[in-house]
Amino acid sequence: MWSSDADSPLRVGTEGLLTALPVLIGFRPRESLVLVATGGPGGGRVGLTVRVDLPPPDDPALLESLCESVAGAIARDSPSGAAVVVVGGDGATGGGGGEAGVGGRGGGWPPRMDVAAAAVAALHRAGVGVHSAVWAAAIEAGAPWCCYPLHDCGCGGRLPDPSGTVVAATAVARGTVVRQSREDLVQLVEPAEEDHHARTGRAGPSGAGGGTGRPAGAGAAESGAAGPAESGAGGGPGAVDGAADGSGVRGRPRWPSDPVHVLDAALESAAAGRLTVDAELVRIMSAALRRTRFRDLALSTCTGDHAAAAEQLWAALARTCRGPAAADPAVLLAVCALARGDGALANIALERAERVRPAHRLARDLRTAMAAGWGPTEVRTWLEGAL
Structure with a gap:
């Protein structure tokens, strides 16, 4: 679901999309909500990618405002769909423990269900369908990940090393610089x-990676076109x-x-x-x-x-x-x-x-x-x- 150019697509699944996030936004996200627009002839080409810091779990008004703003930014890219990714959030309320929720099994939900549900709802209101809603503890080797119970797919596992994937190798070959933070x-x-x-x-509500509380698109969100950066x-x-x-x-x-x-x-x-x-x-x-x-x-x-x-x-x-x-x-x-x-x-x-x-x-x-x-x-x- 990520392509280096129009002639040589790299096809990846949900796990591949997670490990590609550092390439898409330029660094490894932590404690983040990431929305990824997809489109193209087959509906799987990555478009605009927007990242904001996770809002605190006790501020539903901020959560709703944040999700409306980032969903609006994604909608302006006219995508055929979008993926919702929550990175981190293990220490917040609003979901089950990370280990219990891996793969949707073990009796628990992934952390920050409130964020995932609000983002999905905001995208739907903006006219954008959501094909994936995923949680990952971190974007690093061995980190647990799983899908939220949106489609009851039960997908999950542990991430490979993001720097060792085909996407990362292709990005490095094209001169992309991916930073650790x-x-x-x-x-x-x-x-x-x-x-x-x-x-x-860091920019964004309580951080586009705390502090300013500005809405996304007005300094609070980081967005990047899907494409290689020159070093x-x-x-x-x-x-x-x-x-x-x-x-x-x-x-x-x-x-x-x-x-x-x-x-x-x-x-x-x-x-x-x-x-x-x-x-x-x-x-x-x-x-x-x-x-x-x-x-x-x-x-x-x-x-x-x-x-x-x-x-x-x-x-x-x-x-x-x-x-x-x-x-x-x-x-x-x-x-x-x-x-x-x-x-x-x-x-x-x-x-x-x-x-x-x-x-x-x-x-x-x-x-x-x-x-x-x-x-x-x-x-x-x-x-x-x-x-």
Whole structure:
């Protein structure tokens, strides 16, 4: 039920869909509700995938609002059906113990039946049929999983190692980077020494992986198009390599005076895996990004031949810049990520921008676009028309 491209589908069952979740959203989900849209000629091709943190079991109003929001996002993808997946929730009330519920046997229900039932009902109200409703204790080798008693199929078992599946191997071959947790993604855009109290935590209700309580599609959900992500050169997006002389590029006494030439030099350095973000680069880029023509030039780097290097540059600047100046590179990073189908990274980058400059217009526009189900095709079409 997952395909790397139109000509070479990889057919998997429910267990395969569970182990494919890290590929679909960019990291291994924990304590999450994940909705997966399916469609295509046979109804089994993966479309939009949306993840939010599990709400607390004692807040039915939040649960209903959350499920309505994520179901609405899935419905905008016009799927022929959807899968509902609950990951974790073992410590919450609302279902039987994990071991007792494996395979629907042993006298217990899987945990967080309240979440699964609310998500199924919300999808039905949105006009989307549900073909699978599944619980997994975790997305890791040996974790128990089973179907909720939706179709009384009794399916269940223990997951194989998600990194050892055909889907994972195909994704790695295509350059997809799968991280162990959402926190690994956050480290790409957040300063390591940032004050703990300045952060909102993981996005979503009480976390798109606690804290903001915003509805999905307005910053609370992570979504990703079903497709491979490109890995950046030099160790992935935001890789920074220090130059011995403290300059912007090894061997250069200083950055050029023209910001356009600085951008070219920084992209060249990032592509070679030797980018250094120093105070001078931050000063030049922060000033230049306040000008419309330069912002348009910067947007043009988010797709095409320079996209991988640009993603590294914008991630490094989003980490290094302080205050409102971090918003522009963070939004550019979000555009890069969304253009290659990495909705999780796009969401995290937008959170950074929104936190330091809440009124950033392009950040608001991207939020709206993500809520409407935009993926790589829509972003590339928009950039072609806007530049």
